[in-house]
Amino acid sequence: MTGKGTDGTGRHGRPLRADARRNEDRLLSAAAEAFAREGTGASVKDIARAAGVGVGTLYRRFPSKELLIEATYRHEVQVLCAAAPELTASLPPAQALRAWMERFIEFMAAKHGMADVLRVVLTDEGERLTTRAHLTEAVRHLLAAGASQNVTRSQVEAQDVLMALGGISVMADTERQPGLVPALIDLLLHGILTC
Amino acid sequence: MTGKGTDGTGRHGRPLRADARRNEDRLLSAAAEAFAREGTGASVKDIARAAGVGVGTLYRRFPSKELLIEATYRHEVQVLCAAAPELTASLPPAQALRAWMERFIEFMAAKHGMADVLRVVLTDEGERLTTRAHLTEAVRHLLAAGASQNVTRSQVEAQDVLMALGGISVMADTERQPGLVPALIDLLLHGILTC
DNA sequence: AGATTAAGCGGAACCGGTTCCGGTTGCAAG
DNA sequence: CTTGCAACCGGAACCGGTTCCGCTTAATCT
Numbered sequence: 001m002t003g004k005g006t007d008g009t010g011r012h013g014r015p016l017r018a019d020a021r022r023n024e025d026r027l028l029s030a031a032a033e034a035f036a037r038e039g040t041g042a043s044v045k046d047i048a049r050a051a052g053v054g055v056g057t058l059y060r061r062f063p064s065k066e067l068l069i070e071a072t073y074r075h076e077v078q079v080l081c082a083a084a085p086e087l088t089a090s091l092p093p094a095q096a097l098r099a100w101m102e103r104f105i106e107f108m109a110a111k112h113g114m115a116d117v118l119r120v121v122l123t124d125e126g127e128r129l130t131t132r133a134h135l136t137e138a139v140r141h142l143l144a145a146g147a148s149q150n151v152t153r154s155q156v157e158a159q160d161v162l163m164a165l166g167g168i169s170v171m172a173d174t175e176r177q178p179g180l181v182p183a184l185i186d187l188l189l190h191g192i193l194t195c
Numbered sequence: 196m197t198g199k200g201t202d203g204t205g206r207h208g209r210p211l212r213a214d215a216r217r218n219e220d221r222l223l224s225a226a227a228e229a230f231a232r233e234g235t236g237a238s239v240k241d242i243a244r245a246a247g248v249g250v251g252t253l254y255r256r257f258p259s260k261e262l263l264i265e266a267t268y269r270h271e272v273q274v275l276c277a278a279a280p281e282l283t284a285s286l287p288p289a290q291a292l293r294a295w296m297e298r299f300i301e302f303m304a305a306k307h308g309m310a311d312v313l314r315v316v317l318t319d320e321g322e323r324l325t326t327r328a329h330l331t332e333a334v335r336h337l338l339a340a341g342a343s344q345n346v347t348r349s350q351v352e353a354q355d356v357l358m359a360l361g362g363i364s365v366m367a368d369t370e371r372q373p374g375l376v377p378a379l380i381d382l383l384l385h386g387i388l389t390c
Numbered sequence: 391a392g393a394t395t396a397a398g399c400g401g402a403a404c405c406g407g408t409t410c411c412g413g414t415t416g417c418a419a420g
Numbered sequence: 421c422t423t424g425c426a427a428c429c430g431g432a433a434c435c436g437g438t439t440c441c442g443c444t445t446a447a448t449c450t
Contacts, residue, residue: 017416018417160379183352187356212446215399239437248400251401258438
């Protein structure tokens with residue numbers, strides 16, 4: 001994230017011009033609708049047209065389709081992250097971990113082709129709090145709860161777990177075999193837990 | 196795999212016409228060179244031109260870029276698979292497993308963008324022995340060696356391990372963090388081994 | 391050799407993502 | 421209110437993958 005997106009500021013933190021902000025709103029709702037209806041396969045040109053702007057405008061605000069997707073789903077990701085503390089509060093660490101991992105995968109799989117999101121959601125080197133940082137934080141929270149009761153190996157890094165989950169999402173999306181996801185989550189969980 | 200590729204037979208097992216076979220050869224060597232030089236990002240049109248044929252010809256023989264990539268690397272994958280028995284013969288099961296997984300990832304990462312291969316290499320429902328079947332077999336071999344000495348959990352399926360490796364490849368390719376791969380291999384290995 | 395025809399061929403056309411750029415306009419300074 | 425200009429706008433153009441289709445030709449039959 002480089003200071004662009006839904007925060008109403010431009011490239012240098014300067015407030016957006018009124019028309020620009022209006023277009024951003026239109027684009028986001030057109031995108032939300034299109035992605036909900038057709039999945040992330042929806043074409044950017046169609047989204048731009050539905051929003052009543054040209055593709056150029058869309059691309060200035062969201063420099064790639066993936067970033068548009070991320071912006072569209074950012075809120076849902078925040079909700080996902082917020083669930084981590086709640087789960088650790090109400091379940092034993094191992095179960096909380098599993099439950100959250102399932103939600104993560106489920107979210108990623110929700111709309112077909114969601115794997116695109118992942119590349120953006122997990123990839124980023126911006127300065128401010130990013131979506132990715134939130135996710136890492138959520139995992140760190142879950143792992144910490146486990147470590148404090150010695151049920152998770154303390155060498156396991158939150159970031160690596162996140163990446164592993166990302167990998168599972170991609171494969172689940174690519175392949176279509178039923179039962180793959182639970183099997184891979186099991187494998188990952190076994191790798192995290194103390195024996 | 197549906198009976199197309201480098202076996203010199205057409206869609207119905209009928210032998211290829213002479214010109215077709217010649218073009219297939221040209222395409223494969225042009226592809227090999229292009230992929231080696233530019234990675235799998237090399238454009239199909241360029242490859243067709245280098246081979247002196249039209250894109251249509253390329254597409255009849257290799258119905259998608261991914262299939263062309265797979266055909267180009269099929270031999271290397273076979274070599275990789277062949278290494279599995281050798282490793283189990285010369286190393287303790289856990290080490291053999293780790294060594295092979297490292298080779299797998301290394302191979303996938305060798306040429307940038309190799310993640311494309313994966314989708315084809317790992318996805319397939321053909322009737323005959325496929326590349327994917329070979330890979331699964333290699334993993335099964337490694338797991339069997341481990342199971343016989345009780346160092347690997349017997350519930351772990353070869354296919355799931357292969358998928359997990361696929362996921363790691365994708366993430367390693369997407370992300371660029373050093374140390375990610377070893378960390379993920381560790382995690383996976385811990386998930387496979389008995390404690 | 392000549393006819394027949396399925397297989398093969400090339401490349402124009404299409405589609406989706408992305409870039410580029412000449413024209414437009416919100417906004418603030420004068 | 422006018423003016424200057426940075427920010428913004430739209431869409432044509434480009435690029436890569438894939439499809440389509442009319443023409444060509446290797447292989448086979450007579």
